[in-house]
Amino acid sequence: MGVGGERQDEAAAAGAVARLGDVFRRFFDSDLWHSFTRSPVVVVSALVTLAVVGAALFAPLIAPHNPFDLASIDLLDSEIPPVWLDGGDPRFLLGTDAEGRDILSTIIYGARISLGVGFASVLFAMVLGVGLGLLSGYLGGTVDAVIMRIADVQLTFPAILIALLIDGLSRAVLPRDLHGDIWFTVLVLAIGLSFWVQYARTVRGSAMVERGKEYVQAARVIGVPPLLIMLRHVLPNVMGPVLVIATINLAIAVITEATLSFLGVGVPATSPSLGTLIRVGNDFLFSGSWWITIFPGAALAILVLAVNLLGDWLRDALNPKLR
Structure with a gap:
């Protein structure tokens, strides 16, 4: 046995x-x-994206220094230029900021925060938008009219303005003591709620097409509940455009988070993201310490460009008309 x-x-x-x-x-x-x-451009973009995401995930193992360890930071090391300039220190490849923190390490940890906010907000927007889009497209009628009118109203406002409004309302309603603890949740909600419309409108159109096909009609005839039809039959056939939107929205979410942090309403200074690093370094840009803001800005631009190129390729690759 x-x-x-x-x-x-x-x-x-x-x-x-x-x-x-x-x-x-x-x-x-x-x-x-x-x-x-x-496509060599797409391959390079994928490698850059994987490198940034990998460095962000394994930041404690990869970063030369821990910028959050106050015991290892020395103010005497402040504003040291990059290693290839006069006065550079081999310990700090890209130099240090005004607090003596290693720029390379802060970029790695900052990318970790920016990507975390970006992925979470895109996931939240995708779940909300796909769910509402399925309900709107499959059920139709009053449900469709209400959801789409809300979407139309939101489309009249820029995404960054909606994110600023939600962030400001949360700061006004919630106690001040909680602001430093729930910033991640507030940012995810603010960015996610400004992006769900794209998913909802795309999924609604695809769901309206799919609900009239034979396999959906057959599922209705044999008594399959509408919720199971939407999840088991309609949803898998509308995920292609959703993945393309999610890829492109990841870059937009990172930019939105950086913008909010640059304006001082995003990530707190104690947990700097790439946007916060750019805002802090901007004060030293014209004093000669250009590396404090230039290198985080370059890292943000490279990350967003790589993700956007991947999104463009995925959109073309999943479009049968372009094959």
Whole structure:
């Protein structure tokens, strides 16, 4: 009995490995992979994005210094120029800021915060927008009219203005003692609520097309509940455009967070993001310490450009008319 059980486990494991190998084989033989590999710009963009995301995830292991460890910061090391300039220190490759923190380390940790806010806000906007879009497109009628009128009203305001409004309202309503603890949640809500309309309108149009197809009609006939039809049948067929929007919105979310932080209403100074680093370094830009703001700004520009290029490629690759 024991030997038979072991053989069954080995057979199940071998079958799982074989299925996984088939998945990878189909992926590497797909048009998507071929489109990716034949574009050097897209490959470089993917490598840059992976490098930034990897550095952000493993910041404690990769960063030369910990900018949040006050015991390791020395004010005598403040405003040291990059290592290739006169007065540079090999300990600080890109120089230091006015507080003696290593610029390279602050960029790595700052990217961690910026990407965290960006990913969370995009995920929140995607869940909210896709859910409302499915309800609007599948149910129609009054539900569709109400959701779309709300979306139309929100589209009349710039996303950054909506984010500023939500952030300001949260600061006015919530006690001051909580501002330093819930900044992440407030930023995610502020940015996410300014982006959900794009997902809702896209999914609504696709859901209106899918609900009239035969497979949805067949599911209705056999008595499948509307919620299961939306989640099991309609949702998988509308996810292509959603992934494209999410990729592009990630770059916009990072820019929005940087803008809010630059204006002083985003990430607190104790947890600097790339936007906060640019705002702090801007005070020293014309005093000769240009590296304090230039290097975080360059890191932000490179990250956003790489993500945008990936989004453009994904949009073209998933569009059958452009194949």
